[in-house]
Amino acid sequence: MxxxxxxxxxxxxxxxxxxxxxxxxxxxxxxxxxxxxxxxxxxxxxxxxxxxxxxxxxxxxxxxxxxxxxxxxxxxxxxxxxxxxxxxxxxxxxxxxxxxxxxxxxxxxxxxxxxxxxxSHKANPQDVLTLNEFKIDQESRLITRHGEPVKLTEKEFKLVTLIFHNVGRLLSRDHILSSVWGYDASLNTRTVDTHMSRIRKKLELFPEQGWRLSSIYHQGYRLEQISPEEQGSAAG
Missing domain, CATH: 3.40.50.2300 (Response regulator)
Structure with missing residues (x-):
């Protein structure tokens, strides 16, 4: 933690x-x-x-x-x-x-x-997490969407696990870097932005699909579930 x-x-x-x-x-x-x-x-x-x-x-x-x-x-x-x-x-x-x-x-x-x-549900994440169409299996390191596996790199899997266990919560870029890449990672926050862009596309985390993965300026990222009303508005 x-x-x-x-x-x-x-x-x-x-x-x-x-x-x-x-x-x-x-x-x-x-x-x-x-x-x-x-x-x-x-x-x-x-x-x-x-x-x-x-x-x-x-x-x-x-x-x-x-x-x-x-x-x-x-x-x-x-x-x-x-x-x-x-x-x-x-x-x-x-x-x-x-x-x-x-x-x-x-x-x-x-x-x-x-x-x-x-x-507060922020520690010891369960082995299997299910949220709507997504299922994250920690033991097998597998993520499925609508029952179909999504191919992710090791870092992408860690990143997806982190944000799905913190849905609705703002995570700073430094927090994400230390959790996914380690305390001493000599990386800049651009690394986080690049990986977030990839998983947004791979998992289709878009409002019309019921999800919003937002970049908060100078702060970090937040994954949110979208209500049916917002989803319909985004699709329109």
Whole structure:
């Protein structure tokens, strides 16, 4: 998973980043709430780990600003030294998905991350996913449309799997690059655009077919299912 860590203590940030990387996740670390919010406009994550005490902007205010964004659907987990029941209840009522009190242990942190992402359907994708005319079989690495196999390269298969497991969600180009090509991929975002164009054509992801694969300027891509009314309008 791609995880944002908003933590101003360098030692704690280093430790949590190490734990996440050891578990196979990508961790992007931010020391200030304002810096994270600026990046979050053009980035996408699977989980946000958020400290309460941050310079300039508290974790509580960061949570409030994120929840005011209509399209924000990424789980937010507080990781903080504030241990009162009142604080915990207030943050959960304001939209936090979980609340962990420092000091924390690696197995507990990873289990909580897995739990919130399972609830949001963004982790551990099922072996076989069926969406309308498409069936994606992870084990056999096969995608069919109306029962007919679609020939894809390895990278195209990974890309299709990623976007179909995130239908309706904006994925940043960096998120796509790291998920499909790896953390250290020395590639530019043009690679993403080229591959998206190919799979759009191969899978016929067009409005008249019931799908829209949109490029969002300076941000990334979103795959959406089209309503019958929109589909009929596009066909006309």
């Amino acid at each position: 791609r995880i944002a860590l908003v933590e101003d203590d360098p030692a704690m940030a280093e430790l949590l980043s190490l734990w996440l990387q050891e578990a196979g996740h990508e961790c992007l670390s931010y020391q200030e709430g304002q810096d994270f919010l600026r990046q979050a406009r053009n980035e996408s994550f699977d989980v946000v780990l958020l400290d309460w005490f941050l310079p300039n902007l508290s974790g509580e205010e960061v949570l409030a600003r994120l929840k005011r964004q209509p399209e924000w659907d990424t789980p937010i987990v507080f990781v903080t030294a504030r241990d009162s029941e009142e604080d915990m209840v207030r943050m959960l009522n304001q939209g936090a998905d979980d609340y962990l009190v420092k000091p924390i242990h690696q197995p507990v942190l990873l289990a909580r991350i897995n739990a919130v992402t399972r609830r």
